[in-house]
Amino acid sequence: MGDYGVHTRWELAELGYDRALLRRAITAGDLTPLRRDWYADRMCDEDVATAVHSGGVLGCVSALRLLGLWIPPGYTDLHIRRSKALRNSGAPGCRPLRGRPLPTSSAVDPAVYALACAARCMKAEDWIATCDSYLKLRRIDVEELRSDIAPFGGAGVDALLDKTDGRSQSGTESIARVRFRALGFKVVVQPAVDYRIYQGHADLRIGKLLLECDSARFHNQAKDRGNDYTRDRKALVGGWQSMRFAFHHVLHEWDEIVEDVRAYARDDRHRIRSRRAKEALARSRQIDAIGDY
Incomplete structure (x- = not known):
């Protein structure tokens, strides 16, 4: 249907x-x-009907949002992939970087094809974050996505896929990871942490500095914030240091975040040198090895 x-x-x-x-x-x-x-x-769905009425199908960023993938703020336009017969009737519409256009036989483009089109319309870091969301949602690895998108992608898309990570738990985390690595930081994704009362994962880690990237979805309620405070306290006792920020900080205060991380790392305070920090790292690796969390 x-x-x-x-x-x-x-x-x-x-x-x-x-x-x-x-x-x-x-x-x-x-x-x-x-x-x-x-x-x-x-x-x-009104967006789907509008896309079809205007001579195409819902595609690109709009299709990805409808399909449940995380889309960063700022992409408010309706993205339409026009049918071949109507492509010259107005705006050309969205299209992938290479390959023959798929027939407009369904009202909404499939996710992989929409991702290929979105590589033209989204900033690189935003596209990577949306791919992270796709990998997590579909529970597949990046090589499967690489194979599926290859007919429509090209070298540029392939290079961006090298920066994706399906372990990411939020768009905030994805964008922070991409940016910190671009600055030369060695970033560990979803490091295991023994919080004493339970075992879990932080979002990112640079040395012994845990970076917690709070999304609005999971960190807005009082119960969630209380859990965050407990995690930070237990992590500190366990040999880690924590720095926590929300998406609006990443969006509007990124330079300040970077300066704070650099200031902390400038005197090598992030280095894992103390006995307690080394024990925390060993426990983290042990938890990851046995999957005990």
Whole structure:
């Protein structure tokens, strides 16, 4: 059946809609013609219907958002991939970096193809973060995505995929990781931490400095913040240091974050040299090795 309440004539025919029934459904307002052979029902997604009505399908960033992937702020435009027949009727629409365009046979582009198109429309770090979200959501590794996207990607996409990491738990973490590594920091992703009361993971680690990247989704409630305070306290006792920031800090105060991390690392305070820090690192590696968390 059609995607998100938008259907082709052939899909409706499979449901028993002959020409007479189709006309009655349109007259009753149960179906609305969008363009030739495409119809929207009463429960349709408005963005999908708009994309089809304008001569294409929902694609690129808009499709990825609809499919449940994390999209950074700032991408508010409707992204449409236009059908071949209508591509010259106005704006060209979104397209991948290479390869022949897929037929516009479904109202919403599949995720991999939408990712290929989004590589044109998104900033590199944002695209990497969205790929992290895809890897985590689909529970696949990057090599599977690399294989799937290869017909539409190219060398540029392949290089960006080298920077993805499906272990990332939030877009905040993904963007922070990409930026810190670009600055030359050696960043460990999702390091295991023995918090004494339980074992878990921090978001990122530079030496003995744990970087906690708080997303609004999981760190806004009082209970969540209380857990964060406990983690920071137990990590400190266990030989680590913690620095915590939210997405709005990454978005608006990044230079200050970098200066703080550099100031901490400038005197080698992040180095794992003390007995307690070495014990904490050994325990972290042990937990990762046995999967005991």
